[in-house]
Amino acid sequence: MGVAHQWQPTSPEYQETMKYMAMHTPQRALNNLQCLIVQHLFELQKLNISQMAYKMRTHISKSLQMRCHTIQTAIKKYNDAASQLHPPCPPLEWSKVSHYSFLEEFNLLHETQQDIHDKMWARQAICETMQQWLHIQHAKEEIERCNVEVRRLHTFIVDEDWHFTCVLSSLEESPLYFTVQEFCKHRRLVNSQLLNRIFQISALPGFSGVASPGLRKGQVDLDVEGDGMDSILAGHEHQHEHDGDDETIEMIDDKGDDMQDIGTLVEYLLDLALTC
Structure with missing residues (x-):
């Protein structure tokens, strides 16, 4: 071989x-x-x-x-x-x-x-660095998403307050007025807490969103301002202490159970009023 x-x-x-x-x-x-x-x-x-x-x-x-x-x-x-x-x-x-x-x-x-x-x-160090980089990129995406959602919530609160004002005006002679008014009062109290958080977010350093509310698609400019929104905006001019916020939240929780049944009835009646 x-x-x-x-x-x-x-x-x-x-x-x-x-x-x-x-x-x-x-x-x-x-x-x-x-x-x-x-x-x-x-x-x-x-x-x-x-x-x-x-x-x-x-x-x-x-x-x-x-x-x-x-x-x-x-x-x-x-x-x-x-x-x-x-x-x-x-x-x-x-x-x-x-x-x-x-x-x-x-x-x-x-x-x-x-x-x-x-x-x-x-390599573990490189893998962790890549994960942190991806977290940063996703955090930037979340900031953009939060900017949209925060303004959307702000717009909804303003529109809802205006809607409450219109409904209460149409029910002044109705026996349902005080029930609806109590429901609107509770919702405005909740919205005031949400709006406070929105103002705190807009005051953060580096905030890149829009601090003012937007305009819902298909909606005309609102010429009438709700009474509840005036009190909410006035409350924003003064900084609330955390204790006050906690008391308000506790009050909302205490009234939440009582308002649940009333809220269901009122929403049903409001839907009837809007469809008529």
């Missing part, structure tokens, strides 16, 4: 080949285990993502349970292969693997053929 030099047990090539043959089975078991562990970690991370539908969470949970059984089988195969090495590698326990939350904790992966710890995304 034209082989000039045959390998001997002392030859480096012979020893390297024997080492490869001895490590082949454990290495394949370890590569399979590595793949399952990485998939398991990514599924765990996906399970913690907000705004995920219930069916998707249930599907991921079932997949994780099935993957756990697969990982246990892979660990058993690896331990069987690792015990045949000389010297044998320490066995891997499922109780430890199941608590791993990041690749850096899985030190056994250093012995794989393709060490993923050399990857930039697998």
Whole structure:
């Protein structure tokens, strides 16, 4: 065959080949285990993502349970292969693997053929930096969303107060006037607390939204100002102490139960008045 030099047990090539043959089975078991562990970690991370539908969470949970059984089988195969090495590698326990939350904790992966710890995304410091950067980007998106929602709430409070004024004016001669007035008083009290928080948000350093209320689509400019809104805006000119706010909130809570039934009746009557 034209082989000039045959390998001997002392030859480096012979020893390297024997080492490869001895490590082949454990290495394949370890590569399979590595793949399952990485998939398991990514599924765990996906399970913690907000705004995920219930069916998707249930599907991921079932997949994780099935993957756990697969990982246990892979660990058993690896331990069987690792015990045949000389010297044998320490066995891997499922109780430890199941608590791993990041690749850096899985030190056994250093012995794989393709060490993923050399990857930039697998380093814990870089991964945490990326997560913080993503949190900052999402926080900026949340600020934009909050600016929209805060102004929308501000606009709704102004429109509702004007609507209360119009309804009370139309019910001056009605026996329902005092019931509706009590309901409007309670709602205006709640709106005053919300409006106080809106003013506090608009006074924050770096506030990037619009402090004034907007105009609802399809609505004309309001020429009539509600009496309740005047008191709310006047209350904004004076800074409220926290104790006063707490007392107001307690008063709202005490009246909330009594107003629930009345509110249902009043809303039904208001709907009838608007449709007539």
